[in-house]
Amino acid sequence: MDSSLFQLLNYGVYGTAILVMLIGLYGALVKKSLLKVVIGLSVMESGLNLLIVALGYLKGGTAPIFSEGFLNGSNKIMVDPVPQALVLTAIVIGFGVTAVALSLVIRLYRHHGTLNIDEIRNLKW
Amino acid sequence: MKKVIVILLLAALGFYLGTTFFNIGFGDPHFANGVKDFYLKETVDNLHVSNTVTSIVVNFRGFDTLGEVTVLFLAVTALGSILYKRRHEVGTRSVLFSSSSVVTAGSKLLFPAVILLGVYVFVHGHLSPGGGFQGGVIIATGFLLMLLSYENYSVSHKWLSIVESLAGIVFAGVGLLGFINGGTFLQNFLPTGVLNNLFSGGVIPIIYIAVGFKVAAELTGVIYTVLHEKGVK
Amino acid sequence: MIYFVLIAFLLLLMIAAAVYSIRQKDLLYATLATGIISLVLSILFYLLQAPDVALTEAAIGVALTTIIFLITIRNTVRYESDEDNFKSEVK
Numbered sequence: 344m345d346s347s348l349f350q351l352l353n354y355g356v357y358g359t360a361i362l363v364m365l366i367g368l369y370g371a372l373v374k375k376s377l378l379k380v381v382i383g384l385s386v387m388e389s390g391l392n393l394l395i396v397a398l399g400y401l402k403g404g405t406a407p408i409f410s411e412g413f414l415n416g417s418n419k420i421m422v423d424p425v426p427q428a429l430v431l432t433a434i435v436i437g438f439g440v441t442a443v444a445l446s447l448v449i450r451l452y453r454h455h456g457t458l459n460i461d462e463i464r465n466l467k468w
Numbered sequence: 469m470k471k472v473i474v475i476l477l478l479a480a481l482g483f484y485l486g487t488t489f490f491n492i493g494f495g496d497p498h499f500a501n502g503v504k505d506f507y508l509k510e511t512v513d514n515l516h517v518s519n520t521v522t523s524i525v526v527n528f529r530g531f532d533t534l535g536e537v538t539v540l541f542l543a544v545t546a547l548g549s550i551l552y553k554r555r556h557e558v559g560t561r562s563v564l565f566s567s568s569s570v571v572t573a574g575s576k577l578l579f580p581a582v583i584l585l586g587v588y589v590f591v592h593g594h595l596s597p598g599g600g601f602q603g604g605v606i607i608a609t610g611f612l613l614m615l616l617s618y619e620n621y622s623v624s625h626k627w628l629s630i631v632e633s634l635a636g637i638v639f640a641g642v643g644l645l646g647f648i649n650g651g652t653f654l655q656n657f658l659p660t661g662v663l664n665n666l667f668s669g670g671v672i673p674i675i676y677i678a679v680g681f682k683v684a685a686e687l688t689g690v691i692y693t694v695l696h697e698k699g700v701k
Numbered sequence: 702m703i704y705f706v707l708i709a710f711l712l713l714l715m716i717a718a719a720v721y722s723i724r725q726k727d728l729l730y731a732t733l734a735t736g737i738i739s740l741v742l743s744i745l746f747y748l749l750q751a752p753d754v755a756l757t758e759a760a761i762g763v764a765l766t767t768i769i770f771l772i773t774i775r776n777t778v779r780y781e782s783d784e785d786n787f788k789s790e791v792k
Contacts, residue, residue: 348705353494356749359712361485363719363738365478370723372474376781378728378773382735385766386719389738392758394489396751402495406750407520408597409512411664421520422750423504428524430754432536435601435683438761439543442690445773446550452777521753589756597752605760612768687765694772 349402356397363390377451377458381444388437392430399426516660517594517669525599526672526679530654534639537679540686541632547693567617575617582610590680594669600676604683611688615695623692628685635682642671642678708748715741726781728774736767 367390370383400422405413407424448458455463507528508520517523525533590603614621646655654671661668715738722734739762746755 348702349495352705352708354490355709355712356494356745357489358486359716361482361489362716364485365482366716366719366723368481369474369478373471374723374781376728378770378777379723379731379781382722382728382731382770385735386722386738389715389735389742389762390719392754393742393745396746396749396754397494398492399751400495400749401497404750406597406752407508408752409518409520409663410596414663421504421508424507424520424524425503427521427751427754428529430751431521431525431601431757432532434754434757434761436536436539438687438766439540441766442694442769443543443546443550445769446547446694449773449776450550458778519753598756599753602753602756602760605757605765609760609764612764691765691768694769 357394360390360394360397363387364394366390375460377448377460377463380460381441381448384444385437385441388433392433395426395430395433399423512663514660515656515669515672516663517672518664519594519596519599522594522599522672522676523669526675527654527656530643530675533675533679534643534654537636537639537682537686540683541636544686544689544693547690551693566619572617575613579610579614582613583607586610586680586684590676591673592666593676593680594672595664595666600679601683603680605687607680607684608687608691612691615691623688625689625692628689628692632682632685632689635678635685638678639675639682642675646671704748708745711741711745711748715745728779728781729771732767732770732774735770736763739763739766 364387367383367385367387370386371380372383374380374383401420403418404420404422405418407421407427413421451463452458457463507524510528511517511520511523515523515527517527586603586606586609588603589598589606590600593599593603611623615623643654646657647653649655649657654675656670656672658670660670667673718734718737718741722731722738725731725734739758742762743755743758746752746758
């Protein structure tokens with residue numbers, strides 16, 4: 344691959360990850376609907392995962408698996424496995440966080456009959 | 469006004485992150501290579517595990533994985549207590565619909581294949597991509613398929629909790645056996661075998677199979693609880 | 702070259718889906734857009750030589766998270782009541 348194209352990819356992958364993260368954070372901060380806040384957090388998590396995995400990528404590396412093809416082949420470069428293990432944990436925990444957040448949303452809707460943050464804040468308990 | 473403040477804040481954050489990461493560079497060996505080289509060398513030389521991510525998750529950071537599984541268990545418990553219902557409300561499904569016969573027959577055919585794929589993924593976790601978490605999630609997806617196609621398909625809560633507890637006991641028990649035999653928690657005490665064989669890697673396949681069962685039971689419980697929640701109409 | 706075009710397409714699709722999922726008032730479509738983000742993300746993980754993470758993201762992000770969001774929407778409201786203060790549509 345051309346090195347100039349690869350340079351562009353450099354900005355592309357990091358830029359996309361940061362942009363998606365910021366879009367999700369914007370949604371979580373600005374939107375009034377509680378479900379939209381949870382969606383924003385989920386989008387932000389996706390961008391963050393992409394950022395961490397992209398940090399561990401090595402040019403020309405293969406996946407960190409010692410298969411027969413790798414052991415007999417000539418390419419001896421592997422990408423960094425540590426960020427991948429980190430993101431593996433983060434995705435599973437992120438699902439648990441989303442499930443608990445959504446159950447809180449259902450419970451709030453059962454109690455107040457609305458999901459708008461302002462209306463929920465104005466009600467007296 | 470609030471929007472303007474938020475956009476300014478995000479622009480500052482984006483500028484900071486952008487300058488930081490564009491200086492690091494994509495695809496360059498910028499981390500301290502000692503950590504990575506140690507993990508790779510130790511994995512292939514001493515543990516005889518093919519998949520390095522598996523060996524990091526289960527062996528080098530096995531205690532971390534035990535905590536992660538516990539967090540998932542806590543999430544299931546929190547879900548059940550938040551969506552608590554009184555006795556007379558139990559038993560009604562919120563999402564009621566009748567699936568067409570094509571969907572029901574297809575999912576009945578597909579269900580064993582999905583379960584088999586999940587079991588394959590977590591049994592071969594130390595050889596190929598995949599492992600306990602992935603296999604468990606695939607199995608939970610199979611149960612989701614059945615719950616969505618059949619209105620009155622039900623999963624026994626008792627069996628879910630039994631499977632989950634047994635898998636947790638196996639995980640902690642293997643860790644304690646390592647403590648007795650080797651001196652540290654989750655120490656490997658079985659022969660590690662030959663690289664790229666099914667029976668290799670010592671205790672890693674056992675732990676990953678336990679994690680697979682535990683994750684499958686927990687996520688099936690999450691889906692079942694949320695699916696049986698009845699909203700205010 | 703074809704690799705470059707594929708990655709550029711996936712990155713643009715991911716940004717577009719993220720913007721759509723935040724701007725869309727109908728939460729059903731917003732949820733489906735987050736599912737698309739997860740799908741694209743799992744292909745990107747595969748291209749970045751992380752097959753383990755790709756498997757996890759494909760199973761959790763595409764299937765389970767989307768389904769849980771859909772059930773929650775079914776149990777609460779489908780439309781986002783915006784700053785314009787129109788009445789939130791209760792089923």
